[in-house]
Amino acid sequence: MRVAFVSAETAHHRDTETNRRFRTVVDLLESRGHDVHVFCTQFWPGERATLDRDGITYHGVSTGLEARRSFLLRLPFVLARAQPDVIHASARPPGQVLAASVAASFARAPFVVEWYGDDGIADDRWTQLATGRPDRIVTPSELVGTWVRERGADGSVVDAVPNPIDLERIEAVPPDDRVDVIYARRLDEGANLESLLLALAELRRRGWRATVVGDGPERDAYERLASDLRIDDRITFAGDLSLEDRIAAYRGAHVFAQTAERCVFPTELLRGLACGCVGIVEYHANSSAHELVEGWERGFRTTSEEELTDAIRAAGDLEHRTLEEGFADYDRDAIASRYLEQYRTLQDERGML
Known part of the structure; x- marks a missing residue:
């Protein structure tokens, strides 16, 4: 054709x-x-x-x-x-x-x-x-x-x-070190990473670790916020990573959190779900991320920081996976x-x- x-x-x-x-x-x-x-x-x-x-x-x-x-x-x-x-x-x-x-x-x-x-x-x-x-x-x-x-x-x-995503490539990349929560996006004015940081601060008594993938003009501000919340010792700001390194990080993570205020399609969230992550999405009117987790047994949709905190806590009861074959249609x-x-x-x- x-x-x-x-x-x-x-x-x-x-x-x-x-x-x-x-x-x-x-x-x-x-x-x-x-x-x-x-x-x-x-x-x-x-x-x-x-x-x-x-x-x-x-x-x-x-x-x-x-x-x-x-x-x-x-x-x-x-x-x-x-x-x-x-x-x-x-x-x-x-x-x-x-x-x-x-x-x-x-x-x-x-x-x-x-x-x-x-x-x-x-x-x-x-x-x-x-x-x-x-x-x-x-x-x-x-x-x-x-x-x-x-x-x-x-x-x-x-x-x-x-x-689309490449499931064969995902399966071929070995998982990286285990972390509890991962976030991945350009750190600009629409990233809304503060929602996740505030939710994690509410869980500071638990022994979690988190990774933030991505760089951008708001990175310094988010690093300062993590320090102000006294959780900076548990969060790694990894910066921009290659696709292979991102896949390895997602396969090692337990939860993928999506809190961005605007997103026409959350490709990195999709990769995270296919890598076995539990998906937690904060709903925003100009983001389609909730479409990926609606009806998904390992997905949570939240509308407030309190619900986000509760979802992270509840996700801990689900098994850790490194691959999810239910996303073959993508x-x-x-x-x-x-x-x-x-x-x-x-x-x-x-x-x-």
Whole structure:
């Protein structure tokens, strides 16, 4: 299957959650042996219109992010000439959704839009127009699906597909030293690590140990808070770790705590759960983390620091595990199959199979 991915900006231009998610989907399709093309602004030197890298063909529709108007004007014609079986576009900016939808009409190809929403979803006319164009809108969570529907999307075309994890890789990494509680996220203004630190301080009479994975502008403030609460001798601020080291830490941990105020999809929490951790999530209106633990026998959803403290205490009664096979539906192969099923369903609806 020839799949044309559309994103003026890619992870090669700028490292954002949205761009990483889009690159992940591209890689999933390429790994399944499909003919994958990415239509973007040129990020490579020279005058070559295309670049082949890691099995993916990149097409430079225009020569720089500043040439956005040129990108949008040229996109429908460049895409139509490629004769794709499916066109799959990133939602930002909404102008490229409209341009890609024109190309889909020219090519008579199903049109899918990836709406990640890590920087919010604008409530303007361009966004509202964009929500009405795709045959399918894919979001990372029900939370983002709700945001998209609130901007005018037909609920019947919105589908939540989570970020994938690699269960085979998780199983291959040996567990690290045992700790009772682990937290992992960039330590910025939305991290809300103070909720966890205050809950742990209430349990200072118990012999727990905790690890905080991640770095960011608020790290010093959180380290000072741990010191003020007199629990700094039991908490390791590990900083940024490689994926393999994070997996090892999660497999050694008993509880994974997620307290961030904003999160469109908690990939690290998912990895922690797959590594056998008990999941404790503090509910926030702009976080989808609670979606992973609802109905999960080793998961707790809390709404206050008191409930968080009680959940940590209750989690201690559950057995320690280093692997949880119940998350097979989140494996890379399973997520790739979901995208392919979407494509084939849309092709079938158009009588293209």
